[in-house]
Amino acid sequence: MFKKLLWGGLVAALLAALAVVTPASAAQSLRLQYRTSATGATADQVEPWFNLVNSGTTAVPLSGVKIRYYFKADSAAQQYRFACSWAVVSCSTVTGVFGTLSPGTATADRYLEVGFTTGTLAAGASTGDLQLRFHRADWQRLTQSDDYSFGAARTAYGDWDKVAVYTGGSLAWGTPPAGGTGPSPTPTPTVPPTNPGGDGVVFDDFAYTGSADPTIAAHNWTVRTNSGGPGVPGASWPASNVTFPTIGTGNKALQLRAATDGTTGGTSQSEFLNQRKFFEGTYAARVKFSDAPESGPDGDNIVQTFFTITPLAADLDPDYSEQDFEYLPNGGWGAQGPIMYATTWETYRNEPWLAVNVHTERTVSYNGWHDLVLQVSGGNVKYYIDGVLFAQHGDIYYPETPQSVNFNLWFIGGGLVGSSTPRAYTQQVDWFYFTKNEVVAPAEVVNRVNGYRTTATTWKDTVPNP
Template sequence: MPRPPLKIILALTLPLVLVAVALASPASAAQALRLQYKTSAAGAVTAQAEPWFKLVNDGTEPVPLSQVKIRYYFTGETSYRFACSWAVVSCSTVTGHFVPLASPVAGADRYLEVGFTSGTLAPGADTGDMQLRFHRTDWQNFTQSDDHSFGAGRTSYGDWDKVAVYAGGRLVWGTPAGGGSGEPTPTPTVTPTGNPGGQGTLFDDFAYTGSSDPRLAQRGWTVRSASGGPGVPGATWSPGAVTFPSAEGGQVLQLDSSTDGTGAGTVHTELSTASRKFFEGTYAARVKFSDAPLSGPDGEHVVQTFFTITPLRQNMDPDYGELDFEYLPNGGWGEPGNILYATSWETYQADPWQAVNTHTEERASFAGWHDLVIQVSGGRIRYYVDGRLFADHGDAYYPETPMWIMFNQWFIDLQGGSAPRTYRQQVDWVYHSRNEVVAPADVLSRVAAFRAASTTFTDTVPAP
């Protein structure tokens, strides 16, 4: 579950145009794209490097930013974390991960690769500021003065050829560490294996009679009744508010959470797997979010979810992991309106609050049914909504240990008033394929095949 993060509007959409003239050859592309650089951390030794970039399109064709990679070369002794502090193109579209060089050279044994999930750079335009930074995971100081891409005197923007830019897989600007101008080392990608079921499959169509149906426990599910967080202090977690009515041509998991404005009168709901046996692979569910309560006044800060999680054994537990889809129909955590989060967690501590996570968000209504997919493989976590790539996370936020699968609905806080109000979340089905990346469209095909065969449940995922 997310806690109050920084939030930036997802403002760009995936372009449909392709680079034509600009990518005709490395020489012509070099004339089309160039990079400007400055640093806001000019010291030889620093707690975090702060490379700021602008990309300039000097060509005559628009450039889809999703085809562009920026590589900043440096040396390091440990693992690092990337962050985007602010960007004109929106930090929610900027990605960053670290790649080791197969053959280290003077000034570099790795690079930070910056990419984009969407956006188009028009001819004659630039991206504006991209204020980026990275630091060691232990926050210890490190030396940057000997890094290939670092420029101590570059405190204002100017062309900088010690940072390489690739477009469509070709070098179009700058000189990589060690020289050379050919194809870059391919960025690791994840390709669906095409092997149905991977190394174990979970599918549940939620065909149960109610929360007391003994098959729930037999099939590895737990309906929560224990008190505690997240949510409103004093609230109960009620199995009786978890039902399985007919809908969508079959049955669905239904979570009804309610409040009368008091902690004692607040009911949260949750269904969870009993076993922590889910790690790499593909997770999917068809979920119905709602913007308004079934009855009573609207306005509560309610959270509707599909996520995986590892227990936090201690503050800042390094083995903690959490991958979230969370919809806030009425906002919360400082947000004024509906917002959908995809959040990947490294760890946290509750008191005093300290969070180590990364997130992508979209401020829009997501009321209605949505196909949600999370792919966990190759050091990357990819979140899809209705077949659309919503977020791409990784690096320190990649999970380290097996997780539970959960659905819950709970209130962040209470808005006052004594009139009862109830919010509803529904789940049509859940699917997991162990150690296999399954494309969103193939997930739907497999679910359809289970239903065509009248298979309402299967679980061949081995115990940890």
């Protein structure tokens, strides 16, 4: 170790010189590891995957961390869209925004800035996989071979100083492109205040006599009977699969049924939906999920849902939206059950399949009754189960147009067990509640529902029709 006492001014000058040429990473606790799963010179999407490592001795709040991936835009007017495919820390905590470098360089005039809404990175720990991607807004192929941060040969994680990491606005790792540091990292966005009064309410206690009750249509609900997806191709959707039994609390509930004997002709599913007049506000329902069929062999990939949706007008329709609670007691889509998904959609394409969504999952049983609350407000979509925040999504996945409210029960195509023994699953919904342009806490939702029941109110609708 050099000592000023022995070397005086000469050593001080030498140390100053070393400070200039020593890589920033040598003195920092954070290290950024990078790999790509899209190695071509051109690609449908850029796919930078990150692993942020804390090599220091103190914890780092992730809310103060920003990661910048630098690239060259295909044109000055080109716009891009960010998505988080999967993250150990949960995609619901990961944000992505785009910025412009001024002045730019031959390999960088834009950057993707990745941030976190919450979490702490402990000393000696890492975030694990952050599987990220971005694409052109027009979905045309893009060129990435001229991007500053792109490493075509990086197919396994390793330290990569062409991606910069900032903490508290100061550079902590990496080397930004020369002359292109850009503005200071942006703060984590805050949610603006919401309307405290609301602009209309829908409440339904499902006090109907059966699927043919004319009041169902008068209340703008539809019992689905038309063929088509989702589910087993060719399966039927009979009205008789929708009933309104009296449950243990003494009031009626919506009940959906799905049955199969392992054949297409012997498979039926069910759906109950309201019109497209729901947008920002709070959606809620009390739902009973089932881990097993009423009888017969268990194991079919069954999907039990509560969701909102805007129909897809064409492939990659930008006005499409969907927010799903989907419970799969026996798994499906490559996952083992029981598993709950909260999925927020921007759009999709059927052929070839391309999904633009973000999801949060939890592998745990949700058998029985649960209060499900969905808050859509201020650019954020929040999912609550039994009063606990389950997921939070936003950015491009935030809905743009009015949606319908739906409950359905269906089998995943190719997910039936190999048995000809008949079996049937049921899902029940005790009540549904929506308040327009108002964010309501889960506990307050239950209080309001109890208030309606105290006054024997089984139906209320003050939300204007479209």
